[in-house]
Amino acid sequence: xxxxxxxxxxxxxxxxxxxxxxxxxxxxxxxxxxxxxxxxxxxxxxxxxxxxxxxxxxxxxxxxxxxxxxxxxxxxxxxxxxxxxxxxxxxxxxxxxxxxxxxxxxxxxxxxxxxxxxxxxxxxxxxxxxxxxxxxxxxxxxxxxxxxxxxxxxxxxxxxxxxxxxxxxxxxxxxxxx
Numbered sequence: 746x747x748x749x750x751x752x753x754x755x756x757x758x759x760x761x762x763x764x765x766x767x768x769x770x771x772x773x774x775x776x777x778x779x780x781x782x783x784x785x786x787x788x789x790x791x792x793x794x795x796x797x798x799x800x801x802x803x804x805x806x807x808x809x810x811x812x813x814x815x816x817x818x819x820x821x822x823x824x825x826x827x828x829x830x831x832x833x834x835x836x837x838x839x840x841x842x843x844x845x846x847x848x849x850x851x852x853x854x855x856x857x858x859x860x861x862x863x864x865x866x867x868x869x870x871x872x873x874x875x876x877x878x879x880x881x882x883x884x885x886x887x888x889x890x891x892x893x894x895x896x897x898x899x900x901x902x903x904x905x906x907x908x909x910x911x912x913x914x915x916x917x918x919x920x921x922x923x
Contacts, residue, residue: 769799776802781812792823800827801835808838808847817848828859836863837871844874857884864895869902873911880918893920
């Protein structure tokens with residue numbers, strides 16, 4: 746392959762990357778200006794091409810009914826695509842949807858599996874929820890040592906609200922004694 750062909754291939758891929766980035770940014774601008782339908786249109790373009798942030802945003806828009814009717818099944822679809830690429834917020838939100846049975850049948854095992862992925866990435870709410878699930882035996886057997894570990898992680902995380910909840914659980918269940 747000649748140098749010109751290599752350069753042309755590079756420039757084409759660079760232009761495609763700029764176009765995808767522009768669509769995502771256009772979606773952010775539309776959202777910031779209150780044009781939720783415009784944001785959905787822009788993000789859908791790049792989400793279909795695999796952009797995890799756009800996929801997460803579409804999941805959030807569907808879950809919260811912004812610019813579109815609230816649809817938890819559609820939220821699960823987009824969150825799943827994003828979560829499978831490692832998006833911690835999508836993983837946490839999927840855990841919550843399955844825990845509550847919104848958009849799908851309530852499923853402690855699926856909730857647990859998504860919470861653990863987010864918790865392992867340092868997400869304080871996921872760590873807290875995972876600790877609670879271990880305490881209650883949801884998604885698996887009761888395990889006070891695992892509960893203690895995850896509640897402690899949530900306590901040590903820099904999240905004031907979750908820290909207060911985790912402290913309450915720590916005290917109520919006397920997790921410091923395990």
